[in-house]
Amino acid sequence: MTDVFDGPRVVRTAAELRALAGSVALVPTMGALHDGHVQLMKHARPLADTLVVSIFVNPTQFAEGEDFTEYPRTFEDDLARCAEADVDVVFAPTVDVMYPSGHGAGQVTVDPGPLGSVLEGAVRPTHFRGVLTVVAALFGLVRPDVAVFGEKDYQQLGLIRRMVDTLCLGVEVVGCPTVREADGLAMSSRNRYLGPEDRQRAAAVPRALDAGVAAGPQGADAVLAAVHGVLAAAGIDPDYVALTSPDLGEHGGSGEARLLVAARVGAPRLLDNRAVHLGDPTSGTTPSEGA
Numbered sequence: 001m002t003d004v005f006d007g008p009r010v011v012r013t014a015a016e017l018r019a020l021a022g023s024v025a026l027v028p029t030m031g032a033l034h035d036g037h038v039q040l041m042k043h044a045r046p047l048a049d050t051l052v053v054s055i056f057v058n059p060t061q062f063a064e065g066e067d068f069t070e071y072p073r074t075f076e077d078d079l080a081r082c083a084e085a086d087v088d089v090v091f092a093p094t095v096d097v098m099y100p101s102g103h104g105a106g107q108v109t110v111d112p113g114p115l116g117s118v119l120e121g122a123v124r125p126t127h128f129r130g131v132l133t134v135v136a137a138l139f140g141l142v143r144p145d146v147a148v149f150g151e152k153d154y155q156q157l158g159l160i161r162r163m164v165d166t167l168c169l170g171v172e173v174v175g176c177p178t179v180r181e182a183d184g185l186a187m188s189s190r191n192r193y194l195g196p197e198d199r200q201r202a203a204a205v206p207r208a209l210d211a212g213v214a215a216g217p218q219g220a221d222a223v224l225a226a227v228h229g230v231l232a233a234a235g236i237d238p239d240y241v242a243l244t245s246p247d248l249g250e251h252g253g254s255g256e257a258r259l260l261v262a263a264r265v266g267a268p269r270l271l272d273n274r275a276v277h278l279g280d281p282t283s284g285t286t287p288s289e290g291a
């Protein structure tokens, strides 16, 4: 008899997760899956015996007035995307399975610390508490050996790494490069909120990052000016343009750094980031000249 793969097994309860075979890789998502998610799954596939994708639109990371209710829910299409990447199990819990003792005021949550209140955290002050709490709960339910996240949400990835270290969760956290559309726009479930004109304008965000990376040898001020210049030319007023160290601390003025941008373009907020190498403008030579 031939072994026909007919898609992932859909699991909705904690009890069903106890029978997972061998080592386990987890890709947490909120569904509305696109090629960026599929790349995370393909990256995760060889890392463990069993590949689990979770699909859960987590209410605690949305603030009052954000798009929790409107967030796209495309479960049947999502199962097809998971099948493409040979996913074994799709874990799609209800809110009660995810938060068996509730998620209101008075419950235990994971405090993201100071990194949770800057950049995205300054715009969405309760967001990372919700993200870290649900990721910790997913780790508790799925018990993965390895978990894969996208660099598109760079601050989220950094905070999850810190949580795993601080709480000694024993999960290997793997980051995957951002998957982009042909014009450079980072894929994102919320891109579907972009109307045609804003969709075109949105390509200025990755173009601004390109300009920032190209200005790297001239130093941090030149990088920030280049990014702001491209965004302004496209009529985009960013929530922030920031340079940090690769692990989201203060950058050292020269050397490796991370450049992060967030901006509302039409309905959605777009996030993007790139690695950048900063030259030291006071040294009189660029890093390649000086090497």
Ligand SMILES: Nc1ncnc2c1ncn2[C@@H]1O[C@H](COP(=O)(O)OP(=O)(O)OP(=O)(O)O)[C@@H](O)[C@H]1O
Pocket (backbone or CB within 6 Å): 028, 029, 030, 031, 036, 037, 040, 148, 149, 150, 151, 152, 153, 176, 177, 178, 179, 180, 186, 187, 188, 189, 190, 191
């Ligand atoms: N373009 C992308 N490239 C790589 N990873 C991505 C990309 N988009 C999302 N991811 C990652 O997929 C995981 C699940 O993200 P999520 O389900 O929130 O999708 P999203 O596209 O980021 O949605 P949203 O538009 O709500 O931000 C996260 O680890 C996220 O960083």
Ligand SMILES: CC(C)(CO)[C@@H](O)C(=O)[O-]
Pocket (backbone or CB within 6 Å): 028, 029, 030, 056, 058, 061, 131, 134, 135, 153, 156
């Ligand atoms: C990590 C995550 C699945 C937690 O809900 C979410 O923040 C996301 O999709 O990036």
Ligand code: BAL
Pocket (backbone or CB within 6 Å): 061, 062, 153
């Ligand atoms: N990928 C980020 C999830 C959120 O915006 O809630």
